[in-house]
Amino acid sequence: MTYGIVIRGTAVLPEGPLQNAWIAVKDGKIAAIGAGETPDATEIVDAGTDLIIPGVIDGQTHACSYGGLPGLGSTTRSAVAGGITTIVDMPYDNPDPLNSVARLDAKIAAIREHAHANVALYATVMPDQSVDEVGGLIARGVVAFKISTFESSPTRFPRISSSQTLEIFRALADTAIPLGVHNEDQEIVRANITAAKAAGRNGIEAHSESRPPAAELAATAQFLELGAAAGAHAHIVHLTTTRGFDLVENYLADGFRATGELCVHYLWFDPEVDGPKLGAKMKVNPPIRPGQIGLLWDDVASGRVAFVSSDHSSWPIDNKLTASIFDAGAGVPGLETLLPAFFTGAEARGYDAVALTVEQLCERPAKFFGLWPQKGALIVGADADIAVLKAEPHNWDSSKAHDELRWSPFDGREFKVRVARTYVGGKLAWDGTDVVNVPGDGQYVGRGTSAWF
Numbered sequence: 001m002t003y004g005i006v007i008r009g010t011a012v013l014p015e016g017p018l019q020n021a022w023i024a025v026k027d028g029k030i031a032a033i034g035a036g037e038t039p040d041a042t043e044i045v046d047a048g049t050d051l052i053i054p055g056v057i058d059g060q061t062h063a064c065s066y067g068g069l070p071g072l073g074s075t076t077r078s079a080v081a082g083g084i085t086t087i088v089d090m091p092y093d094n095p096d097p098l099n100s101v102a103r104l105d106a107k108i109a110a111i112r113e114h115a116h117a118n119v120a121l122y123a124t125v126m127p128d129q130s131v132d133e134v135g136g137l138i139a140r141g142v143v144a145f146k147i148s149t150f151e152s153s154p155t156r157f158p159r160i161s162s163s164q165t166l167e168i169f170r171a172l173a174d175t176a177i178p179l180g181v182h183n184e185d186q187e188i189v190r191a192n193i194t195a196a197k198a199a200g201r202n203g204i205e206a207h208s209e210s211r212p213p214a215a216e217l218a219a220t221a222q223f224l225e226l227g228a229a230a231g232a233h234a235h236i237v238h239l240t241t242t243r244g245f246d247l248v249e250n251y252l253a254d255g256f257r258a259t260g261e262l263c264v265h266y267l268w269f270d271p272e273v274d275g276p277k278l279g280a281k282m283k284v285n286p287p288i289r290p291g292q293i294g295l296l297w298d299d300v301a302s303g304r305v306a307f308v309s310s311d312h313s314s315w316p317i318d319n320k321l322t323a324s325i326f327d328a329g330a331g332v333p334g335l336e337t338l339l340p341a342f343f344t345g346a347e348a349r350g351y352d353a354v355a356l357t358v359e360q361l362c363e364r365p366a367k368f369f370g371l372w373p374q375k376g377a378l379i380v381g382a383d384a385d386i387a388v389l390k391a392e393p394h395n396w397d398s399s400k401a402h403d404e405l406r407w408s409p410f411d412g413r414e415f416k417v418r419v420a421r422t423y424v425g426g427k428l429a430w431d432g433t434d435v436v437n438v439p440g441d442g443q444y445v446g447r448g449t450s451a452w453f
């Protein structure tokens with residue numbers, strides 16, 4: 001047997017790291033795994049003592065919220081440079097969200113035209129839209145649905161009422177498909193923003209205070225209860241406090257399908273420490289809270305967090321440097337920082353960084369979105385989506401990023417690892433310096449059979 005590519009290094013397998021290992025790739029799949037003598041192959045890549053891990057699955061990306069569907073190009077270039085082989089893209093595309101089979105087909109066509117990484121898709125339902133499209137979207141492979149309790153944009157990112165939320169939950173109740181939510185109470189936030197503006201306050205602290213934990217947790221609790229009432233899977237796409245994970249755990253303990261997700265910036269930044277320097281560069285919704293980093297790492301380590309994602313947002317810096325914090329876009333770029341930041345943070349807190357990274361960034365999102373075991377693990381028969389990690393401390397410099405945005409709250413922060421290589425479907429996509437695969441090498445990935453519950 002002669003394989004296409006054999007990659008040598010320390011392979012992080014589901015049962016643990018295997019030193020002096022090799023991963024053999026043929027026809028886009030992992031064909032064999034072993035240790036010791038290298039089998040015959042057209043190309044042998046010796047990664048030395050570098051770690052070979054499954055490609056990361058970023059469970060929350062916003063590729064098209066600014067530049068529309070062509071935004072898949074720069075977003076997925078950035079993904080492969082960050083060791084991410086599959087993004088799960090959110091539905092709030094500019095100008096129109098993904099809420100119909102016709103728009104799904106258009107987005108799949110855009111993936112074929114632009115994508116360097118694989119792309120799985122969320123869909124949504126617009127206000128007053130019936131649930132008639134839900135079945136067709138599921139049949140064509142969307143991995144989840146998402147709605148918002150807060151109106152960020154009336155046309156692109158609208159608020160969905162409680163009664164409609166219940167209707168969507170009922171439409172999903174007999175499936176494994178989660179309904180995710182952006183969880184903030186509209187009345188509380190709007191009243192607070194009005195009051196802050198009237199008081200002439202416009203800094204990052206005013207942003208945090210205008211969206212207090214009560215707004216986030218009230219919306220979270222209501223959504224969890226509606227999901228429970230319908231018997232569907234309710235998923236909170238970002239919780240910012242350990243109290244949020246308590247709420248999810250209560251519903252789980254009562255036998256309901258409930259999960260909560262964390263984004264890596266909530267594990268790194270504290271507004272009281274970093275706010276004065278970063279300002280709008282750390283504006284995300286719901287806001288990053290003071291004093292939560294250690295508690296949230298505990299939640300990750302204890303398994304209370306479904307998985308950790310980037311919540312990458314494709315805002316140019318001009319959209320952040322506004323006179324008032326309330327006019328700045330919410331969200332940060334994050335595809336090239338997710339993996340090194342998570343790994344570095346886990347190691348700094350004394351966790352087994354290798355095991356925790358593969359669990360939270362690869363295995364769990366694969367299982368959650370129905371992609372397991374084709375993705376998320378180095379096992380024979382899986383797709384050859386692979387990242388190679390080198391232990392090489394360096395300070396993050398977003399001017400070298402591939403997202404065409406070139407700003408980051410992580411600028412100047414030290415990361416302990418660097419992504420040396422990324423393979424998508426057995427083909428080299430990132431060689432440590434450049435993106436080397438071509439648009440369209442990334443595939444549309446439909447939901448498979450794995451289920452979280």
Ligand SMILES: [Zn+2]
Pocket residue numbers: 060062090237311
């Ligand atoms: Zn998001």
